[in-house]
Amino acid sequence: MEIIEQLNWRYATKAMNGKRIPQEKIGRILEAARLAPSSNGLQPFEIIVISNQELKEKIRPAAFDQQQVTGCSHLLVFAAWDRYTPERIDGFITHTAKERGGDPERLERQRQSLLNNFGRMDEDGGYAHAARQAYLSLGVTIVAAAAEGVDGTPMEGFDPEQLDALLGLRGRGLRSTVIIALGYRDTEKDWLVNLKKVRKHKEQFVTELN
Numbered sequence: 001m002e003i004i005e006q007l008n009w010r011y012a013t014k015a016m017n018g019k020r021i022p023q024e025k026i027g028r029i030l031e032a033a034r035l036a037p038s039s040n041g042l043q044p045f046e047i048i049v050i051s052n053q054e055l056k057e058k059i060r061p062a063a064f065d066q067q068q069v070t071g072c073s074h075l076l077v078f079a080a081w082d083r084y085t086p087e088r089i090d091g092f093i094t095h096t097a098k099e100r101g102g103d104p105e106r107l108e109r110q111r112q113s114l115l116n117n118f119g120r121m122d123e124d125g126g127y128a129h130a131a132r133q134a135y136l137s138l139g140v141t142i143v144a145a146a147a148e149g150v151d152g153t154p155m156e157g158f159d160p161e162q163l164d165a166l167l168g169l170r171g172r173g174l175r176s177t178v179i180i181a182l183g184y185r186d187t188e189k190d191w192l193v194n195l196k197k198v199r200k201h202k203e204q205f206v207t208e209l210n
């Protein structure tokens, strides 16, 4: 399938059939998520991958009882940094130096610039910025899943505080931001499966300045 076909094929599945996604497909979807760009390359979020059915059952009430949470094969939780800290920025610089090498003076300038830009954000501003990076990766994940013929329902319909508590995220300096249920549509039970995809018309969506 070409990308436009894949994006037309996918939809925010409301009922999933519990079938398990092969490991190599999940691996490729997660790799796509990891390769998503982020501001300054900081990747200020992690992904928690939940395939344990008992845990999914526990999460479902915190997600307004949405069926996809237990009907999916893998539930991905995008958990963003709760704030930018000097330690996190140092960690990024150290990692970059190890992976790529580079001129120590240049790296130090980069570190100072990151500290200036991000270190002084207040907690709300820092989290909001980090969350936006997580959403970008979510977008890539949605496309990668479609390319693998895997259904994915992005979801904000959950209580972040409850989910944070269930997964012990706050203690790790993380906050659940958005989740995606990955699995396979239940064509018998999903009311949305045969409905037309609705999008703005191109004229309402794109302004071309030639």
Ligand SMILES: Cc1cc2nc3c(=O)[nH]c(=O)nc-3n(C[C@H](O)[C@H](O)[C@H](O)COP(=O)(O)O)c2cc1C
Binding pocket: 010, 011, 012, 013, 014, 066, 153, 154, 155, 156, 157, 158, 178, 197, 198
């Ligand atoms: C950030 C975000 C949060 C969403 N939250 C939910 C959700 O909690 N439950 C749900 O069933 N769909 C959720 N959706 C799916 C949207 O309703 C859906 O993507 C939109 O209506 C477009 O339809 P389509 O994805 O089926 O093409 C969410 C989508 C996004 C991007």
